[in-house]
Amino acid sequence: MTAFGRDLGDGCTLTLRDLSTVEAVHDLVLANLDRLRAAEPWAWGSQTLEDTSLHTERMLAQYAMDRSLPCVIRVDDRVVGAASLAFDTYLGQASLGYWIDAGQEGRGIVRRAASVLVSVAGARGARRVEIRTAVGNERSRGLAERLGFTHEGTLRGALPLGPARVDVALYGRVL
Secondary structure: OOOEEEEEEEEEEEEEHHHHHHHHHHHHHOOOEEEEEEHHHHHOOOOOOHHHHHHHHHHHHHHOOOOOEEEEEEEEEEEEEEEEEEEEEOOOOOEEEEOOHHHHOOOHHHHHHHHHHHHHHHHHHHHHHHHHEOOOHHHHHHHHHHHHOOEEEEEEEEEEEOOOOEEEEEEEEOO
């Protein structure tokens, strides 16, 4: 497995999410759990350290098979968020996901990380990248638009968030 890392400027980096990041990611998830539950189905599940470790192992297995690129976002080497690509080589496209600590929002860090990942997707042969986000997630939708993605439609009731299902805004960008 080749290590992945990119400098995002201003003391920020994008690095591979590996087993050394488990505790930091776990602590960050717990600190942001309420806001993550407004946007991420996985945030409604069990959030033990073991769960985070198992999830990271699954992501690394997908990475080893060249199906994903799971990353953490760091500021001064402290984990402050996550961003990832999932590749569908059959369709020649990738899905982009991201989240960041509430205290780091509005600094352009996720925009820089997402821009790097879109470039990586293109370099890996993807001809299209998608972002799916809850319709009510205005920050994520705004970022998708600033990155040059086009709102292609709304998937009704497609995202389970706890006991509810919410609509998903589908964004795409042809590379």
